Amino acid sequence: MGQLRVLWQIALRNLFASKINVIIGFIILGGTFLVVLGGSMLDSMDAAMSRSIIGSVAGHIQVYSSQSKEALALFGNMGGEAEISALDDFSKVKKTLETVPNVERVVPMGINAALVQSGNTIDLTLGELRGVLNHLRDEGESPERREKAESLKAHVRQQVEVLKADIAKARLISKASAEDAEDAAVIERVSSEAFWKEFETRPFDQMEYLENRLAPMVSDADLLYLRYAGTDLKAFQKNFDRMRIVDGAPVPDGERGFLFAKLFYEETLKLKSARRLDKIKEARDIKSKRIATDDELKRWVKENSTQTREFLLQLDGIKTRELVARLQKHLGSKETELSALLGSFFTTTDENFDARYAFFYEQVAPLLQLYRVRVGDTLSIQAFTKTGYMQSVNLKVYGTFMFEGLEKSDMAGGLNLMDLVSFRELYGYLTAEKKAEIAELKKKSGSREIAREGAEDALFGEDAKVVEASATPGLIDDSASFGDTAQALRNKELASRVYSQDEIDQGVVLSAAVMLKDPTRIQETIAEIHAAAERDKVPLKAVSWQEASGLIGQFVLMAKLILYFAVFVIFIVALVIINNAMMMATLRRVHEIGTMRAIGAQRAFVLSLVLMETVVLGLLFGGLGMLFGSGLVGWLHSVGIPAGNDALLFFFSGPRLFPSLTVGNLVAAFVIVMLVSAISTLYPALIATRVSPLRAMQAEE
Amino acid sequence: MDPIVSIRNVTKDYTLGKTVVSALRGVNLEVHKGDFISIAGPSGSGKTTLLNLIGCVDTATGGLVQVVGQSTGQLTERQLTDLRLHAIGFIFQSFNLVSVLSVFQNVEFPLLLQRKWTAAERRKRVDELLTQVGLQSHAKHRPNELSGGQRQRVAIARALVTQPQLVLADEPTANLDSVTGQNIIDLMKDLNKQQGTTFIFSTHDPKVMSHANAVVRIEDGQIKDRISAAEATLAVAAGH
Numbered sequence: 001m002g003q004l005r006v007l008w009q010i011a012l013r014n015l016f017a018s019k020i021n022v023i024i025g026f027i028i029l030g031g032t033f034l035v036v037l038g039g040s041m042l043d044s045m046d047a048a049m050s051r052s053i054i055g056s057v058a059g060h061i062q063v064y065s066s067q068s069k070e071a072l073a074l075f076g077n078m079g080g081e082a083e084i085s086a087l088d089d090f091s092k093v094k095k096t097l098e099t100v101p102n103v104e105r106v107v108p109m110g111i112n113a114a115l116v117q118s119g120n121t122i123d124l125t126l127g128e129l130r131g132v133l134n135h136l137r138d139e140g141e142s143p144e145r146r147e148k149a150e151s152l153k154a155h156v157r158q159q160v161e162v163l164k165a166d167i168a169k170a171r172l173i174s175k176a177s178a179e180d181a182e183d184a185a186v187i188e189r190v191s192s193e194a195f196w197k198e199f200e201t202r203p204f205d206q207m208e209y210l211e212n213r214l215a216p217m218v219s220d221a222d223l224l225y226l227r228y229a230g231t232d233l234k235a236f237q238k239n240f241d242r243m244r245i246v247d248g249a250p251v252p253d254g255e256r257g258f259l260f261a262k263l264f265y266e267e268t269l270k271l272k273s274a275r276r277l278d279k280i281k282e283a284r285d286i287k288s289k290r291i292a293t294d295d296e297l298k299r300w301v302k303e304n305s306t307q308t309r310e311f312l313l314q315l316d317g318i319k320t321r322e323l324v325a326r327l328q329k330h331l332g333s334k335e336t337e338l339s340a341l342l343g344s345f346f347t348t349t350d351e352n353f354d355a356r357y358a359f360f361y362e363q364v365a366p367l368l369q370l371y372r373v374r375v376g377d378t379l380s381i382q383a384f385t386k387t388g389y390m391q392s393v394n395l396k397v398y399g400t401f402m403f404e405g406l407e408k409s410d411m412a413g414g415l416n417l418m419d420l421v422s423f424r425e426l427y428g429y430l431t432a433e434k435k436a437e438i439a440e441l442k443k444k445s446g447s448r449e450i451a452r453e454g455a456e457d458a459l460f461g462e463d464a465k466v467v468e469a470s471a472t473p474g475l476i477d478d479s480a481s482f483g484d485t486a487q488a489l490r491n492k493e494l495a496s497r498v499y500s501q502d503e504i505d506q507g508v509v510l511s512a513a514v515m516l517k518d519p520t521r522i523q524e525t526i527a528e529i530h531a532a533a534e535r536d537k538v539p540l541k542a543v544s545w546q547e548a549s550g551l552i553g554q555f556v557l558m559a560k561l562i563l564y565f566a567v568f569v570i571f572i573v574a575l576v577i578i579n580n581a582m583m584m585a586t587l588r589r590v591h592e593i594g595t596m597r598a599i600g601a602q603r604a605f606v607l608s609l610v611l612m613e614t615v616v617l618g619l620l621f622g623g624l625g626m627l628f629g630s631g632l633v634g635w636l637h638s639v640g641i642p643a644g645n646d647a648l649l650f651f652f653s654g655p656r657l658f659p660s661l662t663v664g665n666l667v668a669a670f671v672i673v674m675l676v677s678a679i680s681t682l683y684p685a686l687i688a689t690r691v692s693p694l695r696a697m698q699a700e701e
Numbered sequence: 702m703d704p705i706v707s708i709r710n711v712t713k714d715y716t717l718g719k720t721v722v723s724a725l726r727g728v729n730l731e732v733h734k735g736d737f738i739s740i741a742g743p744s745g746s747g748k749t750t751l752l753n754l755i756g757c758v759d760t761a762t763g764g765l766v767q768v769v770g771q772s773t774g775q776l777t778e779r780q781l782t783d784l785r786l787h788a789i790g791f792i793f794q795s796f797n798l799v800s801v802l803s804v805f806q807n808v809e810f811p812l813l814l815q816r817k818w819t820a821a822e823r824r825k826r827v828d829e830l831l832t833q834v835g836l837q838s839h840a841k842h843r844p845n846e847l848s849g850g851q852r853q854r855v856a857i858a859r860a861l862v863t864q865p866q867l868v869l870a871d872e873p874t875a876n877l878d879s880v881t882g883q884n885i886i887d888l889m890k891d892l893n894k895q896q897g898t899t900f901i902f903s904t905h906d907p908k909v910m911s912h913a914n915a916v917v918r919i920e921d922g923q924i925k926d927r928i929s930a931a932e933a934t935l936a937v938a939a940g941h
């Protein structure tokens with residue numbers, strides 16, 4: 001006891017006797033501080049990300065067909081969608097999964113990608129015009145309809161003028177090619193009075209010419225690449241607490257419908273100028289960037305001030321005049337040309353940006369169609385079926401949603417949602433009613449081979465014959481445009497049809513999310529699921545959410561590895577420094593150690609002497625480090641760490657991370673620090689025990 | 702009566718690379734309880750080497766070294782340390798106090814190593830010794846707050862606190878002025894007389910030698926003779 005006391009006292013007094021010890025002390029202090037802070041940040045990040053990923057699409061476990069060629073990747077792979085085999089009947093899968101005691105709920109899923117023709121501005125205007133013309137033809141004249149038709153006609157003519165100006169401008173820059181000449185001829189024709197006079201008498205012929213010749217000249221129509229998950233929307237919303245409807249409303253239970261991911265909706269479907277304004281605002285408000293100093297913001301401002309054509313095309317005559325008036329007033333300008341006004345309006349600076357942003361949304365946006373597809377619109381989605389056919393489904397867009405915490409992630413924020421029945425159709429799986437429909441048609445007119453292109457006509461045309469696409473019996477091609485009434489009626493009927501839970505459950509899915517009662521037992525439950533699948537002869541493979549989320553899941557792991565590696569490197573460095581410092585301290589003390597040995601101290605005593613010093617250093621400075629670390633974490637917990645960039649937004653799973661401290665973090669920090677100090681002192685301690693008592697007799701250096 | 706130290710035909714070689722230095726060449730010496738012996742000789746003659754062998758901090762190359770009845774050549778490192786702790790006290794030329802410990806704690810240190818004393822016993826014993834060396838009022842001081850002579854007195858107290866049978870001192874006065882050196886030797890002599898503790902010390906100083914019962918003269922690693930202090934003083938005066 002007395003010996004321990006004297007060891008303790010020597011250690012304590014030696015603490016401040018040499019500068020070396022203080023240096024070592026500060027390394028230990030810094031190390032503990034970092035471990036406490038880093039550990040708590042890492043754990044909090046991990047918890048936040050797990051919550052986001054589990055609570056968005058992954059669930060705790062994902063199951064998919066064990067016959068799949070590739071591993072499931074919910075958020076996509078670098079090279080597109082993973083090749084996953086289908087599970088033929090979800091209800092069977094569900095039954096099997098529900099025999100596993102730890103399984104709470106199962107949500108069916110299928111992820112696929114499709115192309116969507118978003119339609120250009122002229123297309124949209126022409127489409128509207130055709131709708132009104134159809135009404136006029138079918139339901140007769142009315143003053144409102146007539147006025148609407150005239151306004152739309154005027155809008156088309158204005159768009160023609162914009163195109164005409166474009167072509168004239170292009171002529172100035174380069175010599176016209178044959179193609180340009182052809183375009184010019186079309187423009188010439190549709191801008192002539194004669195064309196529009198003829199329109200009065202033969203509107204549908206003229207419409208066809210406009211649709212076939214004029215619309216393709218405008219290149220702003222993109223084919224959107226759309227990733228979507230087909231799922232039991234009702235179950236999905238109930239089970240994934242991170243999902244939140246942003247605009248519109250959820251798809252009514254059992255009905256077909258589509259929900260856009262908010263990020264995707266903003267990035268790809270919003271008017272580009274408006275989107276750029278949003279981004280500039282965000283960069284200024286959240287990241288404290290300035291237009292004057294940031295190159296990217298400057299570029300956006302430039303693009304906004306030069307790319308105003310979309311406005312000219314979108315606005316009809318009345319709205320153009322209205323916008324000109326509003327802009328003149330806001331800018332205090334006498335300019336009458338809309339493009340020039342827009343150009344100077346969008347030339348924003350840090351001083352006027354906020355005012356113009358507000359003005360844009362208050363005064364300009366209401367005149368425009370801000371999104372190419374609006375909530376309530378019908379979206380025509382085309383996808384290649386499993387067997388390579390183009391399949392098309394028309395779906396009502398009910399709204400937009402986001403996964404909280406992943407709202408800024410391109411990967412997760414690009415996953416849209418649709419009902420499972422539509423997914424199956426796009427996937428190339430026939431619904432019961434489609435099967436029946438085909439069977440009926442076959443019976444009526446006797447089976448006959450028809451070309452794929454004719455299938456649609458055959459199915460839904462007036463003179464319906466027989467359907468049987470040559471390559472894959474039972475699969476049909478919906479790619480032909482939906483024009484006629486019979487089809488429109490069918491679509492309407494389909495869109496409002498309510499499907500029963502059995503209809504949703506019985507059918508193909510690609511995977512299923514499994515929610516657990518006890519989320520800590522993921523690995524055991526995976527084994528149980530495999531056993532159950534084997535027993536029921538269902539080809540199931542179960543993977544943890546980390547594995548299923550592919551790259552994103554790996555990001556978490558990677559971040560952890562990087563941080564652990566950094567900590568490891570820091571401690572290796574600390575180890576080397578402490579080791580060297582301790583070595584120096586020991587060498588300085590050989591005379592004293594020799595004296596103790598001569599007086600009768602055993603080697604063990606010398607060993608404990610050196611180790612005790614490390615312990616005292618570790619306790620004191622490690623304790624201080626923990627204190628400072630916990631203090632900082634505590635403070636950060638109350639104010640939150642703002643996510644400065646998009647990568648951090650993703651890792652923080654939100655705009656701010658509120659790190660919290662666990663006893664585990666402190667214990668880990670303490671153990672690591674003590675271990676590192678002990679290891680780094682081992683060699684110096686060993687050297688100390690080897691000091692000969694003869695050193696006491698020699699003069700002190 | 703058995704001698705406390707008995708040395709027979711002892712040799713000690715130091716190997717430095719390829720050359721071998723013979724520091725002691727066949728030394729014979731007996732020291733008895735209560736002796737107050739000075740070892741004298743020119744620089745490099747082997748005084749320190751001999752004291753190290755007696756003090757069990759080093760072992761002989763050849764011959765027999767017996768200290769308090771134990772042959773040091775047959776003991777393990779651990780046993781040698783234990784022997785030093787219990788049977789021998791050391792007084793060093795440069796005092797060798799533990800600088801971070803107080804005077805009291807320095808003197809208490811060997812008692813702590815012995816692990817057989819209660820705190821009260823330790824306190825009593827240390828107080829006694831500090832009184833004997835006249836430093837009871839300095840118990841709480843740190844070594845760097847003391848003069849050289851005071852430090853050496855602390856060292857003497859530390860060497861004697863365990864009541865060793867033998868105290869070794871290698872040139873205990875070399876770092877002190879002659880008056881202080883005299884005082885230190887007087888103190889050692891007093892303790893030798895009062896408690897019968899055996900002292901062996903080396904010195905160059907004839908005045909210091911003069912206090913010894915006997916002076917062992919050593920030259921070139923061999924014992925030249927063993928004479929009385931008076932003879933030694935005469936010999937130094939005669940220039941031998």
Ligand SMILES: Nc1ncnc2c1ncn2[C@@H]1O[C@H](COP(=O)(O)OP(=O)(O)OP(=O)(O)O)[C@@H](O)[C@H]1O
Pocket residue numbers: 715716717722723724742743744745746747748749750751
């Ligand atoms: N550790 C050593 N390694 C090599 N040679 C040594 C060592 N210690 C002593 N010697 C040699 O042994 C011989 C005796 O040395 P020792 O220190 O015993 O002499 P000394 O009588 O104490 O001298 P001084 O009066 O100078 O202290 C000397 O020649 C010395 O060089």
Ligand SMILES: [Mg+2]
Pocket residue numbers: 748749750871
């Ligand atoms: Mg010497």
